[in-house]
C-alpha cells in the first residue's frame with residue numbers, strides 16, 4: 423500500500439521479470455522509427471546537441487507546438503482540476519521549463535506564497551520563458567537536470583514535463599530529483615512512452631522513449647512511489663496517447 427492508502431498498480435510477473443532483467447522488446451515499427459542519436463553519442467556530446475536544438479529554431483516554436491498538440495491546455499487542466507494538487511506546496515521546481523508552458527500553470531494554481539524555481543539546460547529557452555511569462559515571481563536558472571545546483575531536500579513539489587527523455591538513462595535525472603525532494607514531496611512527471619506516438623516524438627525532438635513498467639520499477643528503486651497514473655482525457659487513456667503522466671511521491 424502506498425502513502426495515503428492508495429493502492430499501487432502491481433507489476434505483472436512477466437513485466438517484473440523484464441524490469442529487473444532483459445529489456446522489453448519494442449514493436450519493430452516503433453524501433454525503426456525511433457531516433458537513435460542518444461545511443462550514438464556520449465552524454466556530454468548529446469547534451470551539447472540538446473542545447474543546440476532548443477537554442478535554435480525548434481526551441482523558438484516550442485510554445486506553439488505545445489499549444490497545437492494541446493499539451494499546454496490539457497496540462498493546465500490537470501492542475502486546475504487538482505488531479506495534481508498544488509495546494510500546500512511551498513517550494514516548487516519546474517524542471518526543463520522550456521518556454522514556460524508548465525510554469526505559467528504553476529503561477530496560476532500554486533499557493534500565492536509558494537516559491538517557484540525553474541531551470542533549463544538551454545539559455546535561449548530560459549530567456550524565452552522569462553519573456554513569455556513576464557512575471558517577477560519565479561527564479562530562473564540555466565542548469566542540467568543531472569547536476570542540480572540545489573541543496574538536498576529543498577523542494578516539496580516538482581514538475582518535470584518531457585525532459586527525462588533527453589537523458590540516456592532516466593536514473594541520472596530521477597536520482598538527482600529524489601535528492602532535492604523533501605520526504606513526502608510530490609512530483610508530476612511527464613515523459614515520452616515507447617509506442618508509435620512516442621517514436622514520432624523521438625524522431626522530431628531527437629530524444630528517447632521509456633517503457634512504462636521499466637520506469638515504474640526504476641522509480642520504486644529510487645524511493646519514488648508511483649501514486650497515480652494520469653491521463654489528459656479519457657480518449658488519451660483509451661488510445662494510450664499523450665505519453666507517461668504520473669504523480670510520484672518521495673517516501674518519508
Ligand SMILES: C[S@@+](CC[C@H](N)C(=O)[O-])C[C@H]1O[C@@H](n2cnc3c(N)ncnc32)[C@H](O)[C@@H]1O
Pocket residue numbers: 472473476484488493517518519520521522523524541542543544547565566567568582583584585588589
Ligand atoms: C520538450 S521541452 C519541455 C518543456 C516543458 N517542460 C513542457 O512540459 O512543455 C524539453 C525541455 O527540456 C530541456 N532539457 C533537455 N535536457 C535537459 C537537461 N538535461 N537539463 C535541463 N533541461 C533539459 C530542453 O532544453 C527543453 O527546453
